[in-house]
Amino acid sequence: MVEAVQGAKVVVTGAGGGIGAALARRFAAQGARVVVNDLDADGAKAVAEEIGGIALPGDAATIVTEARDALGGTVDVYCANAGVGGDGGDVGEPLDERAWALSWDVNVMAHVRAAHALLPDWLERGSGRFVSTVSAAGLLTMIGAAPYSVTKHGAYAFAEWLSLTYRHRGLKVHAICPQGVRTGMLDASGSAGDLVLRPTAIEPDDVADALFRGIEEDRFLILPHPEVAEYYRARATDPERWLGGMNRIQQQWEATR
Numbered sequence: 001m002v003e004a005v006q007g008a009k010v011v012v013t014g015a016g017g018g019i020g021a022a023l024a025r026r027f028a029a030q031g032a033r034v035v036v037n038d039l040d041a042d043g044a045k046a047v048a049e050e051i052g053g054i055a056l057p058g059d060a061a062t063i064v065t066e067a068r069d070a071l072g073g074t075v076d077v078y079c080a081n082a083g084v085g086g087d088g089g090d091v092g093e094p095l096d097e098r099a100w101a102l103s104w105d106v107n108v109m110a111h112v113r114a115a116h117a118l119l120p121d122w123l124e125r126g127s128g129r130f131v132s133t134v135s136a137a138g139l140l141t142m143i144g145a146a147p148y149s150v151t152k153h154g155a156y157a158f159a160e161w162l163s164l165t166y167r168h169r170g171l172k173v174h175a176i177c178p179q180g181v182r183t184g185m186l187d188a189s190g191s192a193g194d195l196v197l198r199p200t201a202i203e204p205d206d207v208a209d210a211l212f213r214g215i216e217e218d219r220f221l222i223l224p225h226p227e228v229a230e231y232y233r234a235r236a237t238d239p240e241r242w243l244g245g246m247n248r249i250q251q252q253w254e255a256t257r
Contacts, residue, residue, distance in 0.1 A: 002212055004129075006031040009071040013060035013110070014082030016043025018183035019133055019176075022204035023079050025051055026212060032077070035067045039082075061110040064117035078118055080111040080155075081133040085148050085185045103147035108154040115162060119171075126170035131211065132159040136179045136228045140235060143250050144192035163220050174214055178207050178224040195253050200225060 010027045014020040016038030028034050028051035038044040041057035048055035054070045056063055060082035068075050084106045111132055122128025137145070138152035156175055163173035180186050180197025181204055189197060202224060210224040223229055235242045 002030055002216055004215055005077065005212075008032040008076040008129075009035075009074050010077040010079065011035045011037065011056075011063070011067045011071075011075055012079040012081055013037045013063070013114075014133075015047055015079075016040040017047075018185065019178075019181060019204045019207050020079070020081040021047045022208040023081060023131075023211065024048075024053060026205075026208040027077070028053055030212075033071060035063075035070055037063050037067070037082070059110075061105070061113045064114055074121070075118060076127070077129040077131065078114055079131040079133070080114055081131070082110060083107050083133060083135075083152075083155075083185070085145065085188055100147045103151040104154070107148070107151035108158060111155055111158055115158075119166070122171055123166065123169050127172075128170065129172040129174070129215075130159070130162055131174045131176065132156075134159065134175050134177045136177045136223075136225065136231075138175075139177050139228060139232045141246065142192070143196060143246070143253055145189070160220075172215075172218070173220055174211060174222050175220060176207060176211055176214075176222040176224070177228060178202065178210075179228060181207055181224075191256060192253055195256070196249065200227075 005027060010032045012020050012024045012034060015024040015036040024034050024036050024047055034051060034053035035056050036044045036048040036053045037056045037058065037060055039059065044057045045055040056067055056070060084103055115130060118128060132155055134156045135152045137149045138156035141149045159173050159175040162171065180193065180201035182201050183204060186193055186197060186201060207224045210222050214222040
């Protein structure tokens with residue numbers, strides 16, 4: 001058992017399936033009281049019933065107050081897990097501004113709004129934990145998915161900012177950055193996901209394992225795929241070489257389309 005989360009009051013967004021459901025199950029197994037949020041009301045209810053939690057369907061960006069009330073007035077851990085994938089068009093294709101706007105709203109602004117609602121109470125009592133499901137795309141990038149890549153960079157930057165700004169005031173922040181995970185989002189990633197992500201894809205439970213190890217070790221950056229650390233290092237130390245390698249993957253993908 002992880003002492004830091006025993007008896008905690010936890011909110012997990014996007015928890016009707018995939019990574020979110022795995023996180024909700026793991027927190028509940030550790031003795032936490034869990035609010036299960038998802039736009040998919042049936043999915044949220046099913047997971048909540050399974051773990052003895054509280055189903056709270058709806059938009060992740062607007063549920064903090066309702067979740068706090070459902071948990072008796074306090075949220076100890078907030079998992080900003082809800083996200084959208086998809087692409088925004090390739091060169092020569094029409095610009096899909098709706099895809100960009102949706103990605104920005106769900107992948108970044110939902111995190112900002114949640115933190116804005118939670119921080120006053122957390123800072124007053126000197127404790128709180130914000131878990132951001134980012135993606136390795138937030139550290140690196142993803143071919144064929146400009147809005148996803150850009151907004152996941154934004155989600156990572158926001159989590160990083162929260163940590164450096166408030167860690168001395170008791171806020172714990174964790175940024176989870178997996179590569180491929182066997183979820184509906186991977187299935188929807190198309191041929192790019194099949195090429196880049198599926199060969200090393202892991203299960204949602206593996207992501208939960210990595211997070212709980214990170215909580216025990218008090219680590220900000222959670223890498224369910226450890227090799228991402230080396231890719232991130234290569235990107236920082238030799239960006240030209242890294243970009244050239246990514247471009248070769250892009251060309252390989254284009255050859256299959």
